[in-house]
Amino acid sequence: MSQPLFGGALSAVIPTKAADISELREIPDNQEVFAHTQTDQSIIIELLEHQNQVEDSQAARYHFEDLAGSNKASATGSWNVCGVEQLLQSQLSLPECGSAWLLSGAQLVSKFNEEAKNTVNIHLGLFRLPQYSTDILVTFNDPVSISHLSSSSCAVSGTAVAVWTLQDFRTLLQSLRLLDPGVFG
Template sequence: MAETTADVDTGYELVELYGGAMKVLIPKGFANMGTPSGHLNDKPKFESIYPIPDNQEVFRSTSTKTNIIIELVERLEPGSYTLPEEVAAQLETSSDTNKEELSAVLYHLHDMCTSNGDTYEILDLPKPYPVQLIPSPAYTCQALVTAKGKISDTQRLLNMLSDSTQQATSTSTSTSTGTAGTTGTTITTPITEHESTSTCHFFLVRLAQYGTDILVYINVPHDMLEESGVPGAVAQEEMRAHDIMANMMRSLGIIDYSLFGG
């Protein structure tokens, strides 16, 4: 898992991923969720505080719920997936002619959201954006993700290291006793479903020759920021997420390509 090797940029640390096979700049003040202590410079985990799959690296801000997920998955090939019509229709407004690549970006985002039961709205359509240290096609995208009436896997990760939260339910049942001679009456009262939103800043690197897609999600949940009462807290954290993405895209590098089976 992740291990810090150097302090390269003010506010960031160069972190080794996947046992040193990759590297990237991670903001200082982010916890490594793959180690018991959460420190960026810890050795690979023996017992994680979150059951992180071997194909993921996860980091989380210790001051906000903003988190970074890096994931290695099998490359999406044309014809191996079907993009929902309403999502595919949005590509018609894109000026980029490489619709197959852009479709793969949207499908990864769609799959991430719908697998957790969340809904989403695309804020920025996918567009090419080069990763400086990897000579492969890369793309960015941004979406507003909404979780309603439950805590999804995504939201559970966002809430880690915070006060525990109760899972929202759709109804509440209470029993009251009527006047003398009447039996207790069960009243079912609907409860407004809790709705939480987050912004997902997403980029994808496509390694065609290794059959791999590198996914990077920077998730900015809004609830704690909105409840803080600090003016402009959400906008400030969104600007920080853009800075994180820019630093990750200029620093993400592959040291050992055998990680992908090559």
């Protein structure tokens, strides 16, 4: 079932067991943030300024590297890109996008500026909408190794939990729809 995003301007199928983080804390107006209720997984949907200077084929990598800087994972060996693929327009619900990309990679990141580093698989969906001067960035953070010194270590229990999968993320990307272009200003 599709969930309204950005006040109903967009919608997408969000995976089960998702908590809307805006109900817990302040979230910037250009973001929607969801966290798995039982794991440390999260999904962030952001409306960003379209990067005209970056070719479509390099745009996902550009945003991934920018994210690595924000995550303080920009040091050599702290991140890597495993692959980038173009998403087929015929498989998307967002015909307005000029191109769409899926990047998979990993970053060593700290939570809350802690010393402890966690290995996080990052899947990044990018929808380019130059006619609206917007890039829609959808990020799936999927921790694979959490340091016992991290504040996140208590968030992951030893019991079996239904985690979000890459297929859940692909379903979100394929279901993303624009309902009101006024959201882009």
